[in-house]
Amino acid sequence: MENILSKFKMQGYRITTIRLNIMSIFYLNKGIYSADEILGLLKKESINANKTTIYRELDFLLNNKFLVEVNIGRLKNSKSKLYEYNDEYFHHHHLICSKCSKVQHIKINEEYLDKEKNRIEHISDFKITNKFIEFSGVCLECQNKLNN
Ligand SMILES: [Zn+2]
Numbered sequence: 001m002e003n004i005l006s007k008f009k010m011q012g013y014r015i016t017t018i019r020l021n022i023m024s025i026f027y028l029n030k031g032i033y034s035a036d037e038i039l040g041l042l043k044k045e046s047i048n049a050n051k052t053t054i055y056r057e058l059d060f061l062l063n064n065k066f067l068v069e070v071n072i073g074r075l076k077n078s079k080s081k082l083y084e085y086n087d088e089y090f091h092h093h094h095l096i097c098s099k100c101s102k103v104q105h106i107k108i109n110e111e112y113l114d115k116e117k118n119r120i121e122h123i124s125d126f127k128i129t130n131k132f133i134e135f136s137g138v139c140l141e142c143q144n145k146l147n148n
């Protein structure tokens with residue numbers, strides 16, 4: 001949390017209670033949440049905020065790269081935007097369970113991925129600006145349920 005606080009300060013951003021609380025939810029849980037879920041989690045901690053404030057804060061945190069948007073197709077059957085903590089020291093990808101929607105974070109050989117990126121750019125004339133890979137499948141827990 002310290003590094004987030006100092007990042008806020010260094011960049012001259014105000015540290016409001018709501019801003020701090022939202023960031024600590026993302027940082028401590030390493031989870032993926034929508035605006036509604038954040039609202040629910042804040043309420044649980046008896047922190048009052050309205051939806052407009054939450055959306056404004058999430059936009060702010062996204063634009064300033066404290067959070068990243070996660071594009072997970074069918075996750076949580078959600079049509080709303082999903083966010084997670086932008087960990088610059090842990091560039092990672094996602095394993096998504098299609099039964100329970102649980103998400104696991106995994107590292108991929110980035111050197112290999114970069115080579116693939118270059119190759120893809122070369123054959124498609126497409127300029128790639130982001131590389132996030134999603135694998136879908138069945139998590140261990142759900143595999144065990146299926147086997148029982
Ligand atoms: Zn599962």
Ligand SMILES: [Zn+2]
Nearest residue numbers: 084092094105
């Ligand atoms: Zn992630």
